[in-house]
Amino acid sequence: MNTIMTPSDGEEDGRHISDGEVNHHQLGEGKNDGTELTVPSVEGCPVDKNKPASNENSIKNGEDVTPNKGDIFDDLAALARPVDEIIPSEKVLTSLPMRKPKRDEWVRQHPEFTARVHIYESTEDRSLYVILPKCLEPLADVSKYVEMSLTMNSKGAPFIWPVPIPTERRAHQAHIDAFAAAIQARKEWIRTTWTGNEYETVRRKSAMPEPTWPAEITSPGEMLRFAAKSGSLEVIDSMDHPVIKEFLGIA
Helix, strand or coil: CCCCCCCCCCEECCEECCCCCCCCCCCCCCCCCCCCCCCECCCCCECCCCCCCCCHHHEECCEECCCCCCCHHHCHHHHCCCHHHHCCCCCCCCCCCECCCCCCCCEEEEEEEEEEEEEEECCCCCCEEEECHHHCHHHCCCCEEEEEEEEEECCCCEEEEEEECCCCCCCCHHHHHHHHHHHHHCCCCEEEEECCCCEEEEECCCCCCCCCCCCCCCCHHHHHHHHHHCCCCEEECCCCCHHHHHHHCCC
């Protein structure tokens, strides 16, 4: 009788599997079902080949380390914004002086806010007075017939420009030049300078924004009223006014 010999435990085809050798039966060698072999990791856990390798620097002390998101100094343009953009505001008109344009300033004149009046300028303190027609006779020789015009310089400061009106009785060349300069200022930015014999007027070549006129001035009458209220001019409205009495020598 023939005896069939079977491998004993731990033997296969007469070969012993030593410690350190991989048991191919445990790895599933010989399986033909198409499944992929799973290779144990060093720690004995399966390795997922589809999972990207982790960044050792992304985890520290159990917390995610994210890139620096920046701070306020990364946006210098925001820090440089002017106050008018951050806090919109509008300038409030509190005074309206009466004067001529300075020799170093560019000016524009309002195209509508003008008023023709007679004025008297004190030789002592340079105070300006608007003379009502009924009080003009005693001051006729010392008065001036002017056109009061709302004017703005390039820095946004408004004032009233009293421009002498050329007349047959007082047709000085200086008055003609100044009046022409004022008319031109209604169209464009100009600068006018007294040279000693005449006014020299130049226009600005580079573009400048149109002036923003004060909201408090809505008419020529309001312009003069505001100037009187702010102390820029006084009104001679009676024959009993101190200026007339002083001029006539009446105590």
